[in-house]
Amino acid sequence: MKLTHIVPLIFVALALALAATPTRVIKISYLEGKRSGNLRYGPWIYESSKPDGIIGTVGDLEIRASKAVLEAPKGESMQAAEGKRKATFEGGVTVLRGRLTAKGPRLVYSEATGLGVLAGPAQMHQEPAKKGEDAVDVSAREMSFDVDTDISTSSGGVKLVSGNQSGYADSVYYEEERGLAVFTMKKGSVKLVRHRKGGDLVIYAPQVRSLTREKKLIATGGVELVDGDLVTKGTALYYDDKSGEAIIVGEPARSVNEKEGFKISGGTLLHNVNKHRVQVYRKGFEMPLQEFEKVDEQKK
Numbered sequence: 051m052k053l054t055h056i057v058p059l060i061f062v063a064l065a066l067a068l069a070a071t072p073t074r075v076i077k078i079s080y081l082e083g084k085r086s087g088n089l090r091y092g093p094w095i096y097e098s099s100k101p102d103g104i105i106g107t108v109g110d111l112e113i114r115a116s117k118a119v120l121e122a123p124k125g126e127s128m129q130a131a132e133g134k135r136k137a138t139f140e141g142g143v144t145v146l147r148g149r150l151t152a153k154g155p156r157l158v159y160s161e162a163t164g165l166g167v168l169a170g171p172a173q174m175h176q177e178p179a180k181k182g183e184d185a186v187d188v189s190a191r192e193m194s195f196d197v198d199t200d201i202s203t204s205s206g207g208v209k210l211v212s213g214n215q216s217g218y219a220d221s222v223y224y225e226e227e228r229g230l231a232v233f234t235m236k237k238g239s240v241k242l243v244r245h246r247k248g249g250d251l252v253i254y255a256p257q258v259r260s261l262t263r264e265k266k267l268i269a270t271g272g273v274e275l276v277d278g279d280l281v282t283k284g285t286a287l288y289y290d291d292k293s294g295e296a297i298i299v300g301e302p303a304r305s306v307n308e309k310e311g312f313k314i315s316g317g318t319l320l321h322n323v324n325k326h327r328v329q330v331y332r333k334g335f336e337m338p339l340q341e342f343e344k345v346d347e348q349k350k
Contacts, residue, residue: 094123116141184213229263265291294324
């Protein structure tokens, strides 16, 4: 093929790639307010007498506040700098996307990264996708929202609550529509609690991945399941809240109830948390890691 034919194809491919990239350029409007600042170079300052009178929209993300400042890199005009600007929202911020609402005192959005970072204390609430499912509530010191995806990440003393389950971690990655929550710790263990009458069920592990809509989870990196006086340990765990059964694998996995003098071990154990009973699992079992993969881990 001649070079003259290759060059146009390269430009076509580049144009298609750019067209497929979600826009990160933010648009800001205002109700009962005003905009001030240098018209060409900015910064543009938006102020409103209404608590949510300043409205920023980018992709499917909407940001509401009473004040916002949009600024360009030094020496660049506001128009020429589109895609590189920074927007700061203050005065009580509300973030809206789909079924999700988040609130915090301040948010900084970067057009370059497509990330909006909500300062804490931050609170997030997501309505159930359908009848019979549970809402999701998250609190953290900081939350970030990616406009290219439906992914939000919470960090710093994170607590996530969905139905009768609560999770505690340093960081939680969350795919909003799918309901996949990935809990991680820098040191120590994630703590996941299933609240119930007669005593909570508690799972400890360095990482826990939970499908909040289906009420399933896996825990990896060395796990401990505390079911009252019955404690089961292993290398990894799969739990289905609908069946009340946890499958624990180990080398070997061990379960102990010191109060009753009960001990059992095996390569794979089945722990029924509703009946407080553990037995060796004699069927073949492979941890369903693929079901809990993040979107960027999935094979295309």
